[in-house]
Amino acid sequence: MSYWTLSITLIFVALPLLLSKTLNLGLERDTMVATIRSIIQLLAVGYILKFVFDSESLMYIFLMVTLMIVAATHNAQKKGAAIRGIVWKVAATLVFVEVLTQSVLLGFGITPPTAQYIISISGMVIGNSMVLSILFLNRFTAEVEAHQDETELVLSLGGTPKQAIHTQLMHSIKASMIPTIESQKTVGLVQLPGMMSGQIIAGADPIQAVQFQLLIMFLLLTTAAVTSIMLGFLSYPTLFNQRMQLLKN
Amino acid sequence: MSIDYKPAVHFNHVSYTIGENQILRSITGSFPEGRITTLVGPSGAGKTTLLKLCNGLLSPTMGELYVQGQLIESYEPTELRRLVGIALQSAPMISGTVYDNLALPMVLQSKKFSKEAGRRLLRDVGLEEEFLQRKINDLSGGQRQKVSIARTLVNQPNILLLDEITSSLDRTSQKEIEELIVAINRKYGTTIIWITHNLQQALEIGYFTWVMMDGEVVETGRSELLKSPATDKARNFIKGGAV
Numbered sequence: 001m002s003y004w005t006l007s008i009t010l011i012f013v014a015l016p017l018l019l020s021k022t023l024n025l026g027l028e029r030d031t032m033v034a035t036i037r038s039i040i041q042l043l044a045v046g047y048i049l050k051f052v053f054d055s056e057s058l059m060y061i062f063l064m065v066t067l068m069i070v071a072a073t074h075n076a077q078k079k080g081a082a083i084r085g086i087v088w089k090v091a092a093t094l095v096f097v098e099v100l101t102q103s104v105l106l107g108f109g110i111t112p113p114t115a116q117y118i119i120s121i122s123g124m125v126i127g128n129s130m131v132l133s134i135l136f137l138n139r140f141t142a143e144v145e146a147h148q149d150e151t152e153l154v155l156s157l158g159g160t161p162k163q164a165i166h167t168q169l170m171h172s173i174k175a176s177m178i179p180t181i182e183s184q185k186t187v188g189l190v191q192l193p194g195m196m197s198g199q200i201i202a203g204a205d206p207i208q209a210v211q212f213q214l215l216i217m218f219l220l221l222t223t224a225a226v227t228s229i230m231l232g233f234l235s236y237p238t239l240f241n242q243r244m245q246l247l248k249n
Numbered sequence: 250m251s252i253d254y255k256p257a258v259h260f261n262h263v264s265y266t267i268g269e270n271q272i273l274r275s276i277t278g279s280f281p282e283g284r285i286t287t288l289v290g291p292s293g294a295g296k297t298t299l300l301k302l303c304n305g306l307l308s309p310t311m312g313e314l315y316v317q318g319q320l321i322e323s324y325e326p327t328e329l330r331r332l333v334g335i336a337l338q339s340a341p342m343i344s345g346t347v348y349d350n351l352a353l354p355m356v357l358q359s360k361k362f363s364k365e366a367g368r369r370l371l372r373d374v375g376l377e378e379e380f381l382q383r384k385i386n387d388l389s390g391g392q393r394q395k396v397s398i399a400r401t402l403v404n405q406p407n408i409l410l411l412d413e414i415t416s417s418l419d420r421t422s423q424k425e426i427e428e429l430i431v432a433i434n435r436k437y438g439t440t441i442i443w444i445t446h447n448l449q450q451a452l453e454i455g456y457f458t459w460v461m462m463d464g465e466v467v468e469t470g471r472s473e474l475l476k477s478p479a480t481d482k483a484r485n486f487i488k489g490g491a492v
Contacts, residue, residue, distance in 0.1 A: 149341035156306060158331040158404060159357040167343075243308055244326040 010035075053115050061115050065122045069094045072130035080137035084238040090133050093230045097129045097223050098122060110215065121219070124195070128180075128220050132227040135176035140232065143168035144239060151246055161240040169236055173228040180224040184217055193217075254281035256315070257408050257440035258303050258333075263312035265298055272298045274464045275312065280408075280457070282317075285434050285441040287455035287472065289448060291486060294461040296444045300410045303442065304333035317407065334406030338413040340397035342385045347371070347396055350385060354403040362403070370399040374429055391422030398429065409433065411443040415450070423447075427454055448475055448487060462486060 013035050020027040052060045073091045080086040102118065104110070111117040144151070147168050154164035187193060195216060199209035241247055256279030265273040273295045280286045288296045301307040302314060305326050314321045316333060324332070331354070342350050351370055352362035368378040374395040380388075388396065394414050401409060411430065415423040431454060434441050445451050451458055455472040460483040468474060468483040478484045 149337075149339055150343060152306060153337075153341040153343070154353070154357065155326075156304060156330055156335045156337075157354045157357060157400070158327045160327065163357055243305060243322075245306060245308065 049119065052119065056115055061118050064115075064119050065098065065126075068123060068126045069098065072126050072133075076130045076133035076137065079134050080141065080235065082141055083137070083235050086137075086235070089231060089234040092234065093133065093227055094126055094129050096230060097226050098125060100226065101125050101219055101222065105219075121216070124216055125219060125223050128223050129227045132176055132180070132224050133231055135179070136172055136228045136231055137235075139175045140168065140172035140235065143172050148246065148248070155244060155246065161237065161244055161246075164246070165236045165239065169232050173232050176228045177224045180220055184221070187213075187217065254284065256280060257282040257317060258442070259315040261313040261315070263302065263309045263314050265295070265302065265307065266310045272464055273302075273309075276466055278459065278466055278469050280440060280442050282440050283434075283438045284456040285430070285443060285454055286457040286459065287451035288442065288444045288459050288461060289446070289451050289475070289486075290459075290461035290467075293463075295464040296461055297412055299461070300335060300412055300442065300444060303408070303410055304335050305329045306335070331404040332406055333408040333410060334401035334404055335410040335412065336394070336397045336401050336414050338416060340390075340393045340414070342393065342396070345385060346381070347383050347385065347388070348381045350396055350400050351381075351403060353400060366403075370402060373402070373433075374399040375425060389422075391418050391425065394418065394422070394426060395429065398426075398433075402433070405437075406439065408440040408442065411441065413444050413446060416446055423450070430454065451475060460486060 013031065017028055017031055019025070020031060048064070052064055069091065072094055073087060076090045077087045080090070083089070102122065105121065106113050106118075111121065144165070151164045151168070155161070193213050193216075196209045196213040199212065200206055239247055258280040260276045260278050263273060263276045264271065276299065288299065290296055298307060302309055302321075303316065305321060305324070308321075316324065316329065321329065343353060348364065348367050351367045355362035364381065367381050371378055371380055376392060376395055376399075380392070380396075385393070385396075398411075398414070409430075415426050418426065427450065430441060430443065433439050443451075443455065452472050452475050458470065458472045458475055459466050460468040460474075460478070462482055467486075468478055468480050474483070475487055478487055
């Protein structure tokens with residue numbers, strides 16, 4: 001696609017801008033900022049990826065993945081500001097998910113150890129893990145706040161912090177995983193996944209594209225489960241002190 | 250306060266502070282074993298905080314607190330909370346049936362709780378046996394409060410802390426709960442520490458009374474003190490409550 005053709009697609013930006021202005025939605029500024037940011041960020045990433053792919057240097061691959069984890073951690077930790085040490089908890093979760101998934105993919109020779117595969121798949125895994133972290137932290141913070149009485153009830157009857165927070169923790173883990181599972185139920189029926197569509201548009205064999213998409217979907221299931229559960233079990237102890245008392249903000 | 254009884258709980262210059270806010274100021278005194286002591290005072294006096302210190306849901310920021318002669322820190326938190334039970338005004342419940350709630354203290358210890366034990370407890374607190382399978386959401390305020398007390402009794406606590414458990418109930422339910430608490434005290438010799446806004450209730454049920462204001466204990470003694478308090482602060486508060 002040429003830059004001229006790409007610029008014509010700005011019609012799809014102009015349309016919502018026009019609608020927002022007409023209906024007084026007040027979204028013009030945000031839409032403009034989002035558009036400009038996405039153009040700059042994606043073009044920058046495109047050039048960086050081209051450089052890294054051409055160089056085939058392990059150090060650059062490592063740097064790219066680290067950068068992704070740092071950016072994802074920075075974004076996700078904001079939702080868990082009430083939880084002590086949330087930054088390293090999110091970072092540890094993202095690193096673990098990345099190491100786990102890449103170990104299986106590279107260890108079994110499912111994907112080749114090239115920058116093209118490692119960085120692309122890492123982006124999907126870390127991005128998904130970040131969204132899961134945000135969903136989990138949002139829900140968990142709300143559950144803890146709304147059910148302080150029940151938590152204190154279990155503690156007052158001689159329960160441990162783990163017993164006291166168990167219901168809220170399980171609800172939050174489940175709630176954060178549901179969107180991933182639900183979207184996979186309707187995949188292919190309601191929507192064609194972006195990556196698969198992209199490959200097909202780029203001329204790949206549809207069966208090959210489907211195979212890769214299945215790989216990514218299975219990967220994202222693990223990502224969802226491991227992210228929510230690991231972050232949950234790392235987070236809940238910080239809500240209590242050594243005397244098994246609920247710390248209130 | 251000079252007490253000739255063994256203290257179940259003893260405070261030695263206990264303070265509790267959150268940030269800059271001092272909730273309790275150098276509290277010293279005892280709750281006698283096997284007796285009903287009532288805590289009275291205006292809202293914000295620090296009464297609930299004081300109760301939560303007794304069963305370790307909070308810890309003093311200064312001073313020493315003794316439970317049955319032992320420093321509170323020497324107890325394992327779970328052991329302490331089984332020894333010192335607490336029933337709250339809101340009577341929080343887990344979702345499910347009355348049985349699920351009564352079984353909770355045993356479930357937390359991975360022990361079994363028989364239906365028969367549940368029925369016996371319900372009889373003890375004056376509820377019909379058929380309540381065992383009732384949904385928690387179908388209970389009235391008074392019934393909920395009785396289930397909350399029964400659930401606290403499952404751990405067979407030596408000390409029972411009650412936080413305004415009758416304040417939102419009608420007069421009949423209030424009377425039933427009062428009789429129930431007196432019966433528990435007599436039957437098991439349980440030490441009762443009861444926060445109440447009802448000064449008449451404190452006078453009738455309580456053997457001892459602590460009057461608290463602004464995080465301090467302004468007067469303690471036999472409950473008759475409520476009729477003729479010695480300090481101006483207690484007198485002004487009690488005058489407002491019209492004993």
